[in-house]
Amino acid sequence: MxxxxxxxxxxxxxxxxxTAFTVALGPSxxxxxxxxxxxxxxxxxxxxxxxxxxQINQRILQRMLDQGVCQLxxxxxxxxxxxxxxxxxxxxxxxxxxxxxxxxPRELEEAIQQRIMDVGVPKKNIGxxxxxxxxxxxxxxxxxxxxxxxxxxxxxxxxxxxxKNYVMFVSTPWLYHSDxxxxxxxxxxxxxxxxxxxxxxxxxxxxxxxxxxAHHFDRRFVSEYKGLLIGQDPVALDAVGARLLQxxxxxxxxxDRPLDNPPTHIFAADEKYKLGVSDLRRIExxxxxxxxxxxx
Amino acid sequence: xxxxxxxxxxxxVVLVTTEFPALSAEKDxxxxxxxxxxPLKVEDYKTDGxxxxxxxxxxxxxxxxxxxxxxxxxxKLLLVRRYLKSGHPSLLVELFDxxxxxxxxxIFSYQTEEEEVxxxxxxxxxxxxxRFWKGNxxxxxxxxxxxxxxxKDILTLGEAIAKNxxxxxxxxxxxxxxxxxxxxxxxxxxxxxxQVLNHHYFISHxxxxxxxxxxxxxxxxxxxxxxxxxxxxxxxQYPDQKQSEKTFKSFVKAYIPEAxxxxxxxxxxxxxxxxxxxxxxxxxxxxxxxxxxxEELIKITQTHLERRRP
Numbered sequence: 035m036x037x038x039x040x041x042x043x044x045x046x047x048x049x050x051x052x053t054a055f056t057v058a059l060g061p062s063x064x065x066x067x068x069x070x071x072x073x074x075x076x077x078x079x080x081x082x083x084x085x086x087x088x089q090i091n092q093r094i095l096q097r098m099l100d101q102g103v104c105q106l107x108x109x110x111x112x113x114x115x116x117x118x119x120x121x122x123x124x125x126x127x128x129x130x131x132x133x134x135x136x137x138x139p140r141e142l143e144e145a146i147q148q149r150i151m152d153v154g155v156p157k158k159n160i161g162x163x164x165x166x167x168x169x170x171x172x173x174x175x176x177x178x179x180x181x182x183x184x185x186x187x188x189x190x191x192x193x194x195x196x197x198k199n200y201v202m203f204v205s206t207p208w209l210y211h212s213d214x215x216x217x218x219x220x221x222x223x224x225x226x227x228x229x230x231x232x233x234x235x236x237x238x239x240x241x242x243x244x245x246x247x248a249h250h251f252d253r254r255f256v257s258e259y260k261g262l263l264i265g266q267d268p269v270a271l272d273a274v275g276a277r278l279l280q281x282x283x284x285x286x287x288x289x290d291r292p293l294d295n296p297p298t299h300i301f302a303a304d305e306k307y308k309l310g311v312s313d314l315r316r317i318e319x320x321x322x323x324x325x326x327x328x329x330x
Numbered sequence: 331x332x333x334x335x336x337x338x339x340x341x342x343v344v345l346v347t348t349e350f351p352a353l354s355a356e357k358d359x360x361x362x363x364x365x366x367x368x369p370l371k372v373e374d375y376k377t378d379g380x381x382x383x384x385x386x387x388x389x390x391x392x393x394x395x396x397x398x399x400x401x402x403x404x405x406k407l408l409l410v411r412r413y414l415k416s417g418h419p420s421l422l423v424e425l426f427d428x429x430x431x432x433x434x435x436x437i438f439s440y441q442t443e444e445e446e447v448x449x450x451x452x453x454x455x456x457x458x459x460x461r462f463w464k465g466n467x468x469x470x471x472x473x474x475x476x477x478x479x480x481x482k483d484i485l486t487l488g489e490a491i492a493k494n495x496x497x498x499x500x501x502x503x504x505x506x507x508x509x510x511x512x513x514x515x516x517x518x519x520x521x522x523x524x525q526v527l528n529h530h531y532f533i534s535h536x537x538x539x540x541x542x543x544x545x546x547x548x549x550x551x552x553x554x555x556x557x558x559x560x561x562x563x564x565x566x567q568y569p570d571q572k573q574s575e576k577t578f579k580s581f582v583k584a585y586i587p588e589a590x591x592x593x594x595x596x597x598x599x600x601x602x603x604x605x606x607x608x609x610x611x612x613x614x615x616x617x618x619x620x621x622x623x624x625e626e627l628i629k630i631t632q633t634h635l636e637r638r639r640p
Contacts, residue, residue, distance in 0.1 A: 040534055040536045040538060040584045041534055041535055041536070042533060042534040042538070042584065042585050043531075043532055043533050043534065043585075044585065044597055044598055046532070047597065047598035047599050048598050165391075189396060189398065189399055189529075190398045190399075190525065207390060208390065208397075208398070208401075211398055213535070214525065214535055246441060246443075246457065247457065247459050247472075248396075248422075248424060248459055248461075248470035248472055249393050249396045250396045250399075252457045252459070253457070254457050295525055295528055295529075295535065296532070296535050298535050
């Protein structure tokens with residue numbers, strides 16, 4: 035703790051918590067936002083992507099992914115856009131998330147796989163996995179990674195998002211649980227993943243905005259948000275995601291119920307591990323499609 | 331020299347990766363005991379015969395994201411059993427040996443915001459999930475999907491399991507030191523780590539109260555009549571007075587630096603906060619409506635600590 039300010043409840047009461055956070059994690063974000071170019075993320079939503087029974091419409095989801103990636107990269111044709119991300123000779127791991135309560139939608143995995151194959155990557159050179167990535171031949175020899183998972187609150191790290199999704203690339207995840215999982219971004223520097231991630235996607239088809247239940251999951255606190263958040267900066271996506279979850283809690287409960295733990299790993303990913311941008315003032319959210327009750 | 335170091339390394343690895351026969355036998359005995367607590371059949375539900383056990387190291391495989399909470403207590407072993415009934419959603423039971431009744435109560439107390447349904451020594455049912463504790467055990471019971479019959483099936487199974495757990499346990503001794511008047515019994519939380527405290531009442535992402543595996547803490551709510559807001563009392567027991575004194579000083583410095591340690595102060599939400607050192611204990615009152623209530627809660631707690639020694 036020596037040499038840095040301790041953030042307390044009182045900082046939140048004063049409304050100075052964000053500033054205090056950034057001061058705690060490093061001096062560069064305190065005060066005004068830096069003048070650098072903003073990081074772009076794309077939020078795309080479609081109210082028909084799920085039907086009343088909760089089934090996902092594969093065609094609409096593919097379209098959402100295509101439009102989002104095209105917007106992100108400034109390209110009109112989705113295959114051309116994916117060609118900016120993936121080469122035909124790449125070996126591609128799609129790092130998914132298999133948490134049984136709220137997994138990455140299979141339809142989204144397939145939509146991503148389809149576009150990677152459209153680029154010219156043979157199916158045998160594409161792997162989709164979560165917990166088995168350390169033993170998966172594709173992931174072990176991968177040259178490119180696509181990181182995709184649902185957004186949710188997380189008991190220990192505050193938010194389960196893009197940064198945390200790589201915890202399965204280490205054999206001892208519990209060693210990354212100290213200080214509300216703040217070291218999580220260090221995993222992104224390990225050889226098996228370093229520099230390989232071409233695209234990050236937070237599935238907002240359904241978001242879990244509050245923890246309760248046997249495995250910290252209760253369907254009453256899951257929102258049918260029907261969106262995707264797409265970007266190349268995992269930290270920016272998680273920062274926007276954390277804000278969305280906060281707004282969803284406020285909407286649902288009529289008051290902000292704080293996360294179990296503040297998502298310090300997002301700030302640490304920015305200030306300590308230099309993985310991306312966490313300052314919302316430096317993130318441009320481009321919105322596409324249906325925006326009713328989008329909150330952000 | 332190199333050979334010695336290598337041998338030491340090998341021995342170390344063997345010690346870490348294998349269990350002593352006595353420990354293994356103890357675990358086997360515990361497994362058998364836990365299996366006996368879960369019925370093979372309840373009405374038309376039958377076990378699928380695929381019991382799974384997880385310990386402190388392996389539980390991550392089962393409950394990604396939730397394991398740390400159980401590990402923050404003295405959790406020893408988890409038995410997962412699924413019950414099947416034709417035409418109905420399967421029921422899942424997670425039975426935890428928490429190592430002590432205090433910690434079984436502790437993990438139960440983490441969430442008690444739903445309906446008390448009279449199962450075990452404390453229960454909570456809501457959203458298709460039954461949670462209860464009895465003795466050293468804590469249980470979650472839930473259906474894979476909810477139907478109109480789900481509630482009855484879950485409660486029936488829960489009652490059967492609670493009945494099989496013969497030995498009751500004690501709640502944490504710290505509870506007896508709380509002021510009784512105005513105390514909301516259903517909101518007493520017991521824990522060891524600051525992450526759990528933050529779940530109930532965020533104080534700081536830093537561990538400014540030096541909570542850890544060897545500290546015991548109670549967080550209680552006092553919804554005083556006439557007051558819309560709630561007042562909270564935190565009572566922490568440290569292993570010795572040296573640690574409580576050190577923590578008291580560092581907490582005051584980090585949280586209420588403007589306070590003289592002997593007085594309560596009004597903070598940004600216009601509520602009153604005070605910390606008090608008492609031997610190996612630290613008492614903190616948060617969000618009291620006035621200075622008098624702050625002092626009263628602390629004084630009663632101190633009196634109880636003196637007169638109701640364990």
